[in-house]
Structures are given as C-alpha cells and as structure tokens.
Amino acid sequence: MGGALWSGWERSDIAPSVILDRHCASPAPPHRVARTPEEIPAGFRPEFVVLAVKPGGAEQAVAAVAPWLEGATLLSVMAGRRCGGLRAAARAAGHDAPVIRAMPNMPSSIGRGVTGVYAEPEIGLVRTMQAEALMRAVGQVAWVEREEQLDLVTALSGSGPAYVYLLAELLEQIGVTHGLPPDTARLLARGTVAGAGAVLDASATDAATLRRNVTSPNGTTAAALNVLMQPDAWPDSLARAIAAATARAAELAR
Ligand SMILES: NC(=O)C1=CN([C@@H]2O[C@H](COP(=O)(O)OP(=O)(O)OC[C@H]3O[C@@H](n4cnc5c(N)ncnc54)[C@H](OP(=O)(O)O)[C@@H]3O)[C@@H](O)[C@H]2O)C=CC1
Ligand SMILES: O=C(O)[C@@H]1CCC=N1
16 A cells, blocks of 8 residues: 555655655655665655554554654554554654544555545644645545544445455356356456446446446346345445444554
C-alpha cells in the first residue's frame, strides 16, 4: 500500500520526499529512497511522516523514524491502530506528533482508490487540507467524524476490493466447472466485473437501479437473484463478513 501511495504522490509532483523502503526502486529526483533510517538526510524536515507498515510493526517503525518526527504529523494507513496508541509510540520516541489516519484501498495504485480519513480534533486546517491532498492524489476521499468509524471503512472499502476479486474468481471457477474453456471463463468473469464497475463509475444511477436494469421479468437474472438475494444468502453472508472484518480492525487496535 505504501508503494501505491508513493507512485500517486510521485505522479502528483508532491516533493521533496524520502521513502524508507528496503525493496523500492529509485524514484525520479527530487524524491529519494532510503534503505535504512541512517540513509535519510539528517536535515530533512518532513511535514508528514507516513506509516504504511503492518499494524504490528507500528512501534518499531515510529521508533525508527523518531528523528524526523519533530514538527511532523503522523499519517497512518494502518488498519485498526488508533491515534492514541500511535501518539503514545511517538511520545515514547521523544516527540508529541499529532496523528491523522487514512484507510485507502488497492485501486489507489492506479489513482482510483477511495480513502476514509480521520484527524485528531486538534489537527489544524492546513494539515487537514494537506492530508486530504495527499490522499486525493490516489483517488477519492471521505472524512469520518469518529475514529471508530474507520473500522467499518476498513471492512467496507479497505478490504472491499478483495470481495470483488473473489466474485471474479468464483465466476471463473464456476464457468470452468460447468465446461467453459479456462481462457473463456477468465475473460468473461474478469470482463463482467470490470465492465460492471466501469458502468457504476460512469453513471450517476444508483446500484439497485443498475441491477434492476439487467433483470428482465422472469428472465435468467431474476432466477439467479432469487437465490442470491434470499435473506440468508448474500445479504446475510456479506453483513457477517463486514462485521467480522470490522471486529478484526477493532482487535488490531488492541
Ligand atoms: N493491502 C491493502 O490493500 C491495504 C493495506 N492497508 C494497510 O497498509 C499497511 C501495509 O499493508 P501492506 O502494504 O499490505 O503490507 P506489506 O507487508 O506488503 O508492506 C509493508 C512494507 O513495510 C516494510 N516495513 C515493515 N517494517 C518496516 C520498518 N520498520 N522500516 C521500513 N520498512 C518496513 C515491509 O518490508 P519487509 O517486507 O521487508 O518487512 C513491507 O515492504 C497495513 O497496516 C495495512 O493495514 C490499508 C489499506 C489497504
Ligand atoms: O487486510 C488488511 O488488514 C488490510 C486492511 C485493508 C486491506 N488490507
């Protein structure tokens, strides 16, 4: 996810910046990569320090970048980890850095992400607008008023691309199981998910109306939706999946 954000920021001419990454290729100047914290220029004074490590690695990462936290705002994209805990980690490393949390998703890698953002109440307007600009560089932005709401955002849109890819995966598998050549099943499944997403994106019409537009009375779609829309089918399994992901985000906070 850090790489996805980075490429969006590089495209948007947000500079100068330093990325701390053991794997990243060299970006175009004036950006630069540091393989270790020691390689970060000592005089570098970033306005934002962005944390994009696994939630369990937060404390170690904050400690590693402590010398660059003075006067900086921490921008975390980590699932679950609360502002309070991150601020405590920064304090333990010697700096009282305010925290903004963002929850982007994978389409950010092509500038088509959606990101939920929460800022601690004392964050000023300038930093709020700067954080919004950072996330707008990779897609659309929605602010939430309460930090706990980011757990639901994580479950809905942060993890959401995986649910859509699962749909493509299952359609392909079912096509093959029922006799289509694998290449044909793959083309039809991927094209359907991508095409339906593109229509959703291109149209102001709500999703339920688009669904009804595909559904001829007593036709094939109605036959399928009669199965999928049973209360104990997709409405229930998706609600339980989102609840499980939301609960997991809350667990990660601990
Ligand atoms: N994947 C997604 O779709 C989304 C992820 N997120 C959040 O983004 C965060 C990262 O997830 P993801 O990109 O999937 O994870 P990855 O493991 O792919 O990326 C984390 C990267 O951070 C590096 N890293 C870890 N610790 C340090 C450190 N102390 N200093 C420098 N680099 C370090 C890792 O290197 P190494 O492998 O060598 O340890 C790795 O390259 C998570 O907190 C997740 O919740 C948020 C929204 C969507
Ligand atoms: O699975 C995860 O925990 C991360 C957060 C959202 C997407 N990936």
